Amino acid sequence: GQQLNQSPQSMFIQEGEDVSMNCTSSSIFNTWLWYKQEPGEGPVLLIALYKAGELTSNGRLTAQFGITRKDSFLNISASIPSDVGIYFCAGQWNGNQFYFGTGTSLTVIP
Amino acid sequence: DTGVSQDPRHKITKRGQNVTFRCDPISEHNRLYWYRQTLGQGPEFLTYFQNEAQLEKSRLLSDRFSAERPKGSFSTLEIQRTEQGDSAMYLCASSADRARQFFGPGTRLTVL
Numbered sequence: 001g002q003q004l005n006q007s008p009q010s011m012f013i014q015e016g017e018d019v020s021m022n023c024t025s026s027s028i029f030n031t032w033l034w035y036k037q038e039p040g041e042g043p044v045l046l047i048a049l050y051k052a053g054e055l056t057s058n059g060r061l062t063a064q065f066g067i068t069r070k071d072s073f074l075n076i077s078a079s080i081p082s083d084v085g086i087y088f089c090a091g092q093w094n095g096n097q098f099y100f101g102t103g104t105s106l107t108v109i110p
Numbered sequence: 111d112t113g114v115s116q117d118p119r120h121k122i123t124k125r126g127q128n129v130t131f132r133c134d135p136i137s138e139h140n141r142l143y144w145y146r147q148t149l150g151q152g153p154e155f156l157t158y159f160q161n162e163a164q165l166e167k168s169r170l171l172s173d174r175f176s177a178e179r180p181k182g183s184f185s186t187l188e189i190q191r192t193e194q195g196d197s198a199m200y201l202c203a204s205s206a207d208r209a210r211q212f213f214g215p216g217t218r219l220t221v222l
Contacts, residue, residue, distance in 0.1 A: 004152070031209045042114075042201050042213035043153065050209065088152050096141070096166050096208060100152030 006089060006101035014109050019076040021104040023089030028069035031092040034061075037103075038085045046087075047074070079108045112136060114214035116202050122220045123192055130188045131217045135204030142185050143211060144177055145201040146170065153201055153213075159185060192221045 006023050013019060023032070031050055035043035047058050049065035049072060056063055060077045072089055086105050090098040115134045123129050135142050140161050145153035156175070158166040161182040171177075174192075179185040189196055199218050203211040 033210065035213075040216075040218070042116075042203075042216045045210060045212060048210050090152070090211075092209070096143075096158045096160075097155045097168075098143075098211065100154070102150070102152055 004089060004091060004099055004101035006087075006104050008104060009102070010105040010107070012107045012109060013079055015079060015081060017079055019079055019083070019106060020073065021075075021087060021106075022071060022073045023091075023101050024071045025091055025099075026070070027093065029091035029093055030069075031098075032063070032065050032072040033090040033092075033098065034063050034072070034074050035088045035090065036085045037088060043088055076106075079106075081108050081110055084108050114202055114204050114212055116200075116214040116217050118217060119215060120218045120220075122222065124222050125192055125194060127192055128188065128190045129192060129219065130186055131200055131202075131219075133185045133187070133202030133204075133214060135183070135185070135202070136206075136212060137183075139204035139206050139212075140182065141205045141208070141211075142179055143203040143205075144185070144187050145203065145213075147199040147201055147216070148197075156187075189219075192219075194221045197221045 034046045037043040047063040054065040062075045064073045086103040089101040142159045144156040147153045159179040174190045199216045201216045203213045205211045
C-alpha cells in the first residue's frame with residue numbers, strides 16, 4: 001500500500017509558538033486531508049485540500065497541497081494548550097480509500 | 111448530536127469469541143468506511159460501502175471479518191474467533207462525497 005511519512009514524529013513547543021509539520025508520499029494524490037486526534041477519540045477533520053498548490057486556512061491552521069502532489073504541509077500559528085494531540089495527514093488517489101500517515105504528536109507547554 | 115456514532119465504545123472479550131460493532135453514520139451520508147487503528151499508527155482502511163453495497167475491501171480484512179450495511183444506513187462489523195492481534199481501535203467514518211470523511215469516536219477492542 002501507499003506509505004505516508006509524517007515529520008516530525010513529535011514536537012514539544014512553548015505556548016504561542018508556531019508549528020510546522022509535513023507529510024510526504026511515494027505516490028501522487030488528488031486529495032489531502034488533515035486530522036487531529038485526541039486520546040480515546042476518533043480523528044477530527046481539520047482541513048481538506050483538493051488541488052495542487054491549494055492553500056487553505058481554518059482559523060489558526062493553514063494547510064497546503066504540495067505542487068508535486070506528493071506532499072502536504074500543516075502550519076499552526078500561535079499555539080495554545082488545546083492544540084495538543086496527534087495530527088494525521090491522509091491522501092487519496094482515485095478510489096475511495098484514504099491512506100493515513102503515522103502522525104505527528106504535538107505537546108504545547110504553557 | 112448528528113455526528114457519526116459507534117457502539118460500544120469499549121469491548122473486552124476472550125480469544126475465540128465473536129464480537130460485533132455498530133456504526134451509525136451522519137444521516138444523508140451514503141458512504142461509510144471502516145478503519146482499524148493500533149497504538150502509534152494512523153488508521154488503516156478495512157472496507158467501504160456506498161449505500162448498501164460493499165465496494166472495496168482491504169487485504170487486511172481476513173475471512174474472520176465481515177461487514178454489512180443492510181439498508182444503507184447503519185453498518186455492523188463482526189469479527190469471528192477473535193485473536194489477540196485483533197486488539198485495536200475500530201473506527202467508522204462517513205461522507206457525502208469522495209473526499210471529506212467524518213469519523214466516529216471508535217470502538218476500543220481488547221482481546222484477552
